[in-house]
Amino acid sequence: MITFETVSKVYEEGTRAVDSISFTVNKGEFFVLIGPSGCGKTTTLKMMNRLIPLSGGTIFINGKKISDFNIHELRWDIGYVLQQIALFPHMTIEENIAIVPELKKWKKDKIHRRVTELLEMVGLDPDTYRYRKPSELSGGEQQRVGVIRALAADPEIILMDEPFSALDPLSREKLQNDIIHLQKTIKKTIVFVTHDMKEAMKLADRICLMNDGKIVQLGTPEELIHQPVNDFVRDFVSGASLVNSSFNLEDMMEPIHDNKPLSSPRLPINASIEEVLTLLSKHELIMIERNGEVIGYVNRQMLIRYLSESVAVGGNQNV
Numbered sequence: 001m002i003t004f005e006t007v008s009k010v011y012e013e014g015t016r017a018v019d020s021i022s023f024t025v026n027k028g029e030f031f032v033l034i035g036p037s038g039c040g041k042t043t044t045l046k047m048m049n050r051l052i053p054l055s056g057g058t059i060f061i062n063g064k065k066i067s068d069f070n071i072h073e074l075r076w077d078i079g080y081v082l083q084q085i086a087l088f089p090h091m092t093i094e095e096n097i098a099i100v101p102e103l104k105k106w107k108k109d110k111i112h113r114r115v116t117e118l119l120e121m122v123g124l125d126p127d128t129y130r131y132r133k134p135s136e137l138s139g140g141e142q143q144r145v146g147v148i149r150a151l152a153a154d155p156e157i158i159l160m161d162e163p164f165s166a167l168d169p170l171s172r173e174k175l176q177n178d179i180i181h182l183q184k185t186i187k188k189t190i191v192f193v194t195h196d197m198k199e200a201m202k203l204a205d206r207i208c209l210m211n212d213g214k215i216v217q218l219g220t221p222e223e224l225i226h227q228p229v230n231d232f233v234r235d236f237v238s239g240a241s242l243v244n245s246s247f248n249l250e251d252m253m254e255p256i257h258d259n260k261p262l263s264s265p266r267l268p269i270n271a272s273i274e275e276v277l278t279l280l281s282k283h284e285l286i287m288i289e290r291n292g293e294v295i296g297y298v299n300r301q302m303l304i305r306y307l308s309e310s311v312a313v314g315g316n317q318n319v
Helices: 041-048 071-076 093-097 099-103 108-121 139-151 169-186 197-203 221-226 231-237 242-246 273-280 300-314
Strands: 002-010 016-025 030-034 056-061 078-082 157-161 189-194 206-211 214-219 266-268 285-290 293-299
Touching (some): 002 041, 030 041, 041 056, 071 078, 108 139, 139 169, 169 300, 189 197, 197 231, 206 231, 273 300
Parallel strands (some): 078 157, 266 285
Antiparallel strands (some): 002 056
């Protein structure tokens, strides 16, 4: 699908951002580029849609050199999601989503149907959100729109450059779960840049770990965890599973008080963090029970605090 053959990027002042890398992203694969700041991961991503020109080597998409594509058509056929959501503030949500379909001269009724389909796909009611402006949406809602805008013209390839890193931990976890569900539905080829190994482990079919412009190891999450090629890989992945492996609802919850609504949704004390996230994305508060008896509660603020503390402990080496 996407093939790099000895690709390099050297800037005029002599900085070698990418140093003769070769790899292939398979069709329908969720492929994550990761590494410390300055490792070359974002440069690698941006060379795929020619936002940054190559200094050497060749990139192919479906066997065709990217230099042989019309640059506008290349970019129209590759969805692109940024950390800075970059929705046009003066446009409605529908107008934002419709930009590329309009450039491709889709008919208005087709665009309208596509906007409806995409908003429904990410749980945003079309009648409610279609005519809103970006300023009327939360950060998480804006980023959902950023994702579906990249999908609007049904491209084969989606590039995502740290799209969730500016969000609070709860919104970030929810959107990670959303993109996993979305990928199962749309089966696109996704290339995703992050500096967070926990996020990479959760999302990726394969991970390409970079450092100093080179590929250090490329493999499945399991291969990086269990078969690290050197100490750099071992150190980089060491905190990735920290939150899930140490998650204990009893550490987070508060004891039940008389004024807490016992009618709130309930989870058992051994529930997973994914189950907690799913319920708290819909409810402000959930009750925790053991053997059918309510023993405590968890709210959104408590979960955000827990996730923030966990990331601070386990993720500092990834920044």
